[in-house]
Amino acid sequence: MSQSTSCFNALKHWLIGLFCGGLVAYTLATRFLWFYQQNNFDRLLLLILLTFPLSVLFSLVMGNIRMLLAKLSARVWLIGAALATLLTAVGLFVLPYQWPAFPAERTLVVRPICDDRGGEVALTKIERLAYPDAQPIPVLVDEVHLENWQVHGDGFYVNCPINARLSFKEISSGGVVLHFLQGTNAGKVELNWNGWLEQIDLSGSETTGRIVRLTGNPAWGSLSVTWKLLTGLEVLSDFFSIAGLLFAAWVVFLGLWQSRSGVSQWLKFFPLLVSLGVLVNLMTFVAIEQANVYRLRRLPDNHLLTLDENSYDKKKNLPVYLYLLSHAGGQILRAPTGLMADLDLDGRMFVTWSRLTTFEEADYPMQLSGKDADALRTRPHDVLAARSGLPFTYHMFSFPAGVKGVLCMQRYEEEIFVAPADLLPGCGGQP
């Protein structure tokens, strides 16, 4: 064989490896590494970093595949190729194939529908999805544009003023999740999601939550030529990657089945395959973090309350137990009968976690008057404001240092007062 022919064959060999590596790299990058969400430089870097080792791997593997193919009859490997193509086609087009979620500008507009019934609309939370199946991540209040809506905590409220409009716009591959409150006072709302309109009636006999999930890609026709090329290429690379892997698996298994001695040559690919796995893991690390609400972040201190505040999945009323642990150890806590159930508090935890001496339920009025509540608020105390995981606002009054006694609880609307017994009239004292 002449030198030029062998050079040509070697070049052909590596080019085929590069082509296969590039296709699989594109599939990995778009499916696992949020390729579309990166900027152009990062996209290029990602492709180069993935294509290079994959191309080397394919070029090395191809020699072995050729040797195995040479041992099989043409009919056998044609059957394999046909099966791989058929299985891939079925998988992609019959089973629910997740079409690539490409980033585009997505707009949400929420308007109350003010009819004769009127009614308020309570949108308690908006969450974004990095991609359609991602874990929802809360949208901050500052990211939402409001006209005549009110903000309360993490949510938004309106009661049919003129021209009330809430809008949220971003470039993403996913969608949004809206948390509404249904109830007797609730009205209707119109949602405009990327130009698609829907009306939702939030009225109901009892107050419950209602979740509306808005996903979906913009229409194919609205995409630019670049995005059409990119998403088309993804479908193509998915097809060739899956079919190619299935075919290679078919050849390898048949080859290994026929010859045990051929196994040892795969040993050299063990460190290569594991190294590739490490590389992919490192490259997916940040992307996985960004797509999850639960992600590694440094806490400002080592307190349990801080741990709870930074948890997405909060233990209900934990701040109350922890406050009492650090400020009221050794005290007795008394609550009116039935209040624990209303507040979803566990009296046992006051002893076992908050380290109070005793918790007892007593027969005294649950409700505080407005005048008494106003008087109490003027005294120095700590406030645990209502938030996620803490449904009510707690006003916490302490004994002077070194003094032990009885702490009582009483309620005024959505506020709970925990104070020494002599400060709460119902429990035996004057504020």
Place this chain on the structure above:
Amino acid sequence: MNQIFFFVGLAVLGWIFLLPLRRFLPASFMSLSGVLWGMWLYVLGVLLSLFIFGRCTGGTLGMLLVLFGLVLGGILRYTRQDVIGVRPWRTDLGWLLGSQLALAFVALAVQRFNFSLATVDSFGQIWLGRSLAYPDSAWQEIGRLGTHGALVPILQSASVFLGVEYLTALSPALAFGLAGGFTSLCIYALRQHTGFSIAMKYGVLLAALMFSTNFIIFQSVYLHTAFAGAAYLGVAVGAFWLGIRLRQNAWLGLGVAALLAYSVTRIEAPLFALIFLALLLCAGGLSYSQRLGVALPYLLSMTIWFGLLSTITGGAKFLTPERALAMSGGFLVCALGVLLTRWRRLEGWMSFVPRWMSLVLLCVLLVMIVLRPTHMIESSSAVLINLFGEGRWGATWWVLLILALVGWRRPRFTGEALFSAGIPSFALLVVALAFLRTPYHLHWWDSANRMFTHLLPVMILYMALKYTSEIGGGKQDAS
């Protein structure tokens, strides 16, 4: 600073615990895994304090520590030929000093840079742990050991003695034990097949695969039980394999100790532990006395443990008193079964266990699918999607699957049944357990997804042994 002293102290205690076996264990493993053994000893101490003295205080733990010292001293006197003269002490002390400095650095760093993560379960475990440290509340809350498992909550109880709100360094210390202890065990195991340089290369590479996985890094700061399970099960199975390969009872005993620790990380853990124990007994080529020596301590301990739980778990979510009693009875029956293996015919049937275990579990799973098709298919799908996509595993299980498929036809190595039957049986049992509970679901926090953390070190060790079994150049001493 208290946490630093606590974990370094546990690690030194664990190292001392391993001293009677110094002849059989590499110095690196003794030092790097010391924190795992120390933690286990602390958990045992708290349990003994509670059930013997009715309370757990510094005084009761101190008394048990003195008792431990006396017993260990007696053992060391009896086994001094296995301790002294094995290798230069500077080797062991060098490893001990280096590993404790590294552990101290980790404990210091995580207190300064606290990345702890918690869910509702985490707070439940912290609450339970802290309750156990106070005499007046311990017996009010002890029944919740039937819900949360015992190991991690009991370790968290140390926060009360250390004057902190929770142990920020617990999960990172477990990560240290897994990274250091399991990797050194892995390398030592590989050295039975091949030379030092290849064993090091493969061991470090596989450790890199494990610790480049997002979910592993995540769990090294996540306050939960899966990491502890992974560490102890990995060490247990590795120790069992070394016991079979080297025909050393020391490794078998160590494996049983690790398996006991694993069995108290989660309520379901003993079921998975039984898989590997059964395979060890049936395929490990053990003599009758070895079978008794390995199985009876484990099975009788579990009988007593679940018997105790049946008396205290009133109100527990999963492990009701009736279920605990049934488990206790089950382990007792297993212990009687082991005694009966002296009967030759039964001994003959045991050889079928490795071959049929996975198949039987598969058939059971298929029956479950027929009985609850939607529930079981939903659960099975969720497990697969999580492992290969949504569960934060990255490419790790893909790599392991490819390695397993490609290496399937390679020649078998001594004791391979522990892995080749154990791993699929573990996976099938995880899926089968869905029959008894709400279906598994997508995303990382799914229970099954977290349980596969336990299997990861075992799978990694298996792949390493499978691909090095023909290289040759291995050695069999402990230096």
